[in-house]
Amino acid sequence: MSVGLLYALAGAALFAIGLAGLLALPHLLRKILAFNILGSGAFLILVGLGQRDGSVDPVPQAMVLTGIVVAIAATALALALARQLLELTGRMQLPEDRADAETDDA
Amino acid sequence: MRRVLPVVIVALAALLGVALAAAMLALPPHAVRLPDDVAANIAVSGVAHPITAVLLNFRGYDTLLEIAVLLLALFGVLALVKSHAARAAHPAHPLLQTLARLLAPLMVLVAGYLLWVGASAPGGAFQAGAVLAAAGVLLRLAGLLPAWAAPALLLRVGLVLGLLVFIAVAAAVLGHATLLTYPPALAGGLILTIEAALTLSIGLTLAALYLASTEVRP
Amino acid sequence: MSAALAFDLLIIAALVWSAARALIVADLFRGVVLFIVFGLLMALAWARLGAPDIALAEAAIGAGLTGALLLDAVGHLRAKREPEA
Numbered sequence: 001m002s003v004g005l006l007y008a009l010a011g012a013a014l015f016a017i018g019l020a021g022l023l024a025l026p027h028l029l030r031k032i033l034a035f036n037i038l039g040s041g042a043f044l045i046l047v048g049l050g051q052r053d054g055s056v057d058p059v060p061q062a063m064v065l066t067g068i069v070v071a072i073a074a075t076a077l078a079l080a081l082a083r084q085l086l087e088l089t090g091r092m093q094l095p096e097d098r099a100d101a102e103t104d105d106a
Numbered sequence: 107m108r109r110v111l112p113v114v115i116v117a118l119a120a121l122l123g124v125a126l127a128a129a130m131l132a133l134p135p136h137a138v139r140l141p142d143d144v145a146a147n148i149a150v151s152g153v154a155h156p157i158t159a160v161l162l163n164f165r166g167y168d169t170l171l172e173i174a175v176l177l178l179a180l181f182g183v184l185a186l187v188k189s190h191a192a193r194a195a196h197p198a199h200p201l202l203q204t205l206a207r208l209l210a211p212l213m214v215l216v217a218g219y220l221l222w223v224g225a226s227a228p229g230g231a232f233q234a235g236a237v238l239a240a241a242g243v244l245l246r247l248a249g250l251l252p253a254w255a256a257p258a259l260l261l262r263v264g265l266v267l268g269l270l271v272f273i274a275v276a277a278a279v280l281g282h283a284t285l286l287t288y289p290p291a292l293a294g295g296l297i298l299t300i301e302a303a304l305t306l307s308i309g310l311t312l313a314a315l316y317l318a319s320t321e322v323r324p
Numbered sequence: 325m326s327a328a329l330a331f332d333l334l335i336i337a338a339l340v341w342s343a344a345r346a347l348i349v350a351d352l353f354r355g356v357v358l359f360i361v362f363g364l365l366m367a368l369a370w371a372r373l374g375a376p377d378i379a380l381a382e383a384a385i386g387a388g389l390t391g392a393l394l395l396d397a398v399g400h401l402r403a404k405r406e407p408e409a
Contacts, residue, residue, distance in 0.1 A: 003332060007373055009127050010336040014343055016123030021347040023119070024112040029397060030347055033359050036390065037343045040366055047373055049130060056374040058156035059140045062165055065157070065232055066172045068381050069308070072390050073179035076315040079397050080186040083319070092401060157377045220380075228376035236384035243392050312389055319396065 004051035011044025026097040028082040032075060039071045152293025154226040161230065162297045166286040170276065173269045173304065180265065180311050183318050184257075197249035206248035213241035221305045225294070231304035238309025243316050253317050265314065268307025272300050332372060339365050352401070356394045363387025 018038030022031055043064040050060040086092050144156050144164065151159035161169050197203060217234040224230030245251040257265065275296055276286050288296050342365060346358035363386045370379040 003328075003372060005130065006329075006332055006336065007369055008130050010339060010369070012123050012126035012130065013336075013340050015126065016119040017340065017343050017347070019122065020116045020119035024115040025347060027352075029352060029394070029401070030355065033346055033355060033394070036359065036386075037347070037362070040362075040386070043378075044366075044369065045126075045130075047370075047375060047378070049133065051373060052130075052133070053136060055141055057141050058144055058160045059165070061375045061378055062157050062160040063168070064375075064378050065161065065381055066168055068378070068386055069172055069232060070175055072312070072385050072393075073176045073315070075390055076319065076393055077179045077182045079393055080183045080319050083397065083400060084186050086401070086404065228380060230377065233377065233380040233384060236381060236389065240384060240388055243389070312385070316389065316392055316396070319393065 002052055002054045004048045004054065006048070008045050008048030008052065011041045011046075011048055014038075014041030014044065017041070026093050028085065028092045028094070029079075032078050032082070035078070036071060036075060039067065043067055150290040150293070152288060152290070152295075152297050153224075155224060155228070155230075157228070158224050158230050158297070158301075162300060163286075163288060163293065166276075169304075170269075170272050170286070173272060173307065176308065176311050177266065177269060180314055180318070183315055187318055198247065202248045203250065206244050206250055210241045210245055213237050213244070217241075217305065217309065221301055224301065225298065231301040232308060234301075234305040235308025235312060238305065239312030239316070242309070242313030246313075246317055251317070254314075257314070261310065261314075264306055264310045266307065268300075268304040271303035275300055335365060335368055335372065339369065352398050353395075356391065356398050359394065360387050360391040363391065 014037055018034045018036075018041055021034030022038060025031055025034060046060045046067075047057075047064055050057040082092060085094075089095065091098060141156075144160060147164070148154070148156060148159050151163045153159050153162070217237040220229040220234040220237060221231060222229075224234070242251065246253065254261075275288075279286065279288055279296075282289055339362065342358050342362040346355045346362060349355050349358065364383060366386060367379045367383040370376075370382055
């Protein structure tokens with residue numbers, strides 16, 4: 001098993017963790033953390049699979065470089081939106097998640 | 107029912123992870139060998155480092171759109187900021203201030219070096235821009251830079267300069283060939299020009315993403 | 325098991341562990357710190373994959389700037405004394 005394939009498998013694990021966190025956690029900041037972990041897993045898969053025969057491939061590496069910059073742009077915008085929601089509603093959760101939790105406690 | 111949902115989600119995500127792993131282990135060998143294509147064409151690309159060549163020459167269109175996306179995200183953040191009054195800088199502990207004043211020029215120097223060396227070794231516009239942004243964040247944390255929400259003209263020019271220079275070069279070579287095909291004799295100089303403008307813009311934009319979303323705490 | 329393979333397995337185990345803990349731990353501040361640790365470990369992973377450019381960018385942008393943004397958000401949240409989930 002080459003280094004690339006090993007890290008691609010790690011990327012698959014991170015992808016699963018990030019996806020589960022994004023869908024299951026109600027708090028918006030944790031969703032943003034999970035989204036970043038999801039992205040990092042996808043980047044590892046992209047480069048790892050491209051280099052699974054042991055060579056160094058510059059094209060997926062350039063794509064991941066682009067992806068990292070876009071990820072921080074999305075994170076910054078998501079944080080600004082989450083803070084705006086905090087400003088307006090006083091909670092860091094989406095209204096539908098909060099409604100679910102309330103009917104659950106009732 | 108609602109208590110069970112997170113467990114179901116985690117189980118399904120684990121299933122997806124296992125399926126991905128199984129698919130990866132069953133992949134056949136490569137059908138297309140892109141590193142060979144890159145190595146064959148790098149002599150005419152204008153730079154010696156393959157990743158810079160891919161980013162700024164072979165896949166230059168992707169980088170152009172990426173800069174536009176970064177700028178769009180900044181517009182979104184600026185649109186969400188509540189008050190447009192300039193938020194003053196509260197100077198921090200003198201030790202932090204001194205450290206910031208010492209480190210910031212060094213970081214600008216490192217950014218310039220990363221920009222220059224990107225043509226032949228790991229480096230380039232994004233890494234240099236990130237170091238510049240880090241200098242901006244450091245100055246903000248030391249209280250030497252005010253948080254801002256309404257950029258003045260000079261700052262606005264700096265923010266869009268990278269995208270504009272990139273588009274200008276793309277338009278200039280459009281008459282020569284297809285989009286973003288640099289003439290081989292000028293490729294090195296054009297790439298350096300674009301990267302320099304990109305470094306400034308990326309540094310300012312990333313710093314702005316931090317500066318515009320923070321506020322002064324009493 | 326060669327040293328390189330052992331090192332890779334160690335990095336991957338630390339990556340998965342810090343990612344999972346960052347999402348699960350009760351204190352949000354600790355979660356963000358674990359996320360920054362995750363970002364720096366990713367930089368190590370990129371170095372192992374022969375991608376020094378990505379390692380530089382991940383350490384500066386992925387761990388550094390994203391970490392700064394998240395820490396500021398957590399501080400803002402605490403200042404508003406928001407009950408954290």
